[in-house]
Each structure stands twice: as structure tokens, then as C-alpha cells.
Amino acid sequence: MPQGLTIGDLSDRTGLAVSAIRFYETHGIVRPLRNQGGHRRYGKADIRRLSFTLIAQRLGFPLAEIARHLAALPADRAPDRHDWERIATGFRARIAQRIDALQALSDTLDGCIGCGCLSLDKCSLYNPLDRAARNGQGPRYLLGDRPEERNG
Numbered sequence: 001m002p003q004g005l006t007i008g009d010l011s012d013r014t015g016l017a018v019s020a021i022r023f024y025e026t027h028g029i030v031r032p033l034r035n036q037g038g039h040r041r042y043g044k045a046d047i048r049r050l051s052f053t054l055i056a057q058r059l060g061f062p063l064a065e066i067a068r069h070l071a072a073l074p075a076d077r078a079p080d081r082h083d084w085e086r087i088a089t090g091f092r093a094r095i096a097q098r099i100d101a102l103q104a105l106s107d108t109l110d111g112c113i114g115c116g117c118l119s120l121d122k123c124s125l126y127n128p129l130d131r132a133a134r135n136g137q138g139p140r141y142l143l144g145d146r147p148e149e150r151n152g
Contacts, residue, residue, distance in 0.1 A: 004033065004041035014050045021050065027067045029053050031075060045078035061094070104142055114140035114147065 010030075011018050024030055025040075030049055032040035049070055056066045069087045073079040112123040114132035126147040132140035141147060 004043055005046070007032075007040050007042065010042050010046060010050070013047050014054070016050060016054065024050060024053060027063055029063075029067055029070055043078055048079075049073070056091070059095075060098070061091075065094075101142070108141060112147065113142045114145060 005013075007018050007021055010016075010021055014021075016024075021030065025032065030042060030046045032042045032046070035041050053063070053066050053070070057063060069090055072086065073083050112120055112126035114127050115138065116127070116130045116133055118124065118127065118130060126141070131148055132145060135145050136143075
């Protein structure tokens with residue numbers, strides 16, 4: 001008979017509602033065992049899986065991406081440091097991308113972002129006649145395009 005945490009124990013420790021834990025179960029974030037009575041039993045490693053998921057979602061990572069990374073963790077044992085290091089490598093790259101994007105937004109929020117609104121004085125210098133639109137939709141400068149240099 002599998003030992004382990006009840007869904008209530010897991011809820012108490014993670015702060016997640018029982019319904020949320022069941023929701024995460026449907027997405028493969030946790031995979032409880034069943035005891036002889038058919039009740040879910042979770043491992044202590046599920047505390048970390050749920051906690052990681054909660055924080056990653058708060059940082060804007062989509063659940064499908066989180067689940068994809070967690071699927072690489074072993075199902076037959078508690079993940080060890082090396083297992084988590086593999087996941088961390090992928091997430092660090094994504095976190096660095098987000099940090100760069102947030103820094104770009106912070107640096108240009110009060111200036112022209114190449115969106116085409118032309119509402120700021122700086123827009124006529126950095127994006128005359130909305131030339132940024134030639135490269136596509138959206139805030140072109142925040143998406144990585146560089147403003148064309150003004151010739152004379």
C-alpha cells in the first residue's frame with residue numbers, strides 16, 4: 001500500500017486549494033499513487049513540483065511549458081539535484097530572455113517603442129511616418145528592431 005501525503009496535506013503545505021492540485025494533476029504536474037481505498041497519495045517531491053509550478057506561473061510561464069519541463073523528471077523516484085539542474089538550465093535561458101525583454105521595456109517605456117502611435121515628441125525622430133511598420137506589426141523596437149537613423 002503506498003504511503004504518502006494526502007491531498008489535504010499537500011494543500012496545507014503548498015497553500016493551493018485541493019481543486020487546484022487536482023487541476024495540476026490533470027496537466028501532469030503531479031502524478032499521485034492510489035492506496036487500496038483508491039485515495040490519492042502524494043510524495044514529498046510533489047511539494048516542490050507544485051511550488052515550482054506556482055512560482056513559474058506567477059512569473060508568466062505558461063502551464064504547458066512548465067508541464068513539458070516537469071515531464072522530464074523521473075516518475076519512479078523523487079527527483080534529485082541533477083534532475084532539477086537539467087530543468088533549471090532550460091528555465092534560466094527563458095528567464096534571461098524575459099529579463100532582457102523587461103529591461104528593454106523599462107528603458108524605453110517613456111520613449112518611442114515603434115508601435116505606430118506617434119504620440120510622443122520622440123516618435124517623429126525615431127519612427128518618422130511610422131517607418132517601423134515596414135518590419136511588421138506590434139511595438140517593433142521592443143521586439144528587437146532598431147530605429148532607423150534619421151538622415152538630416
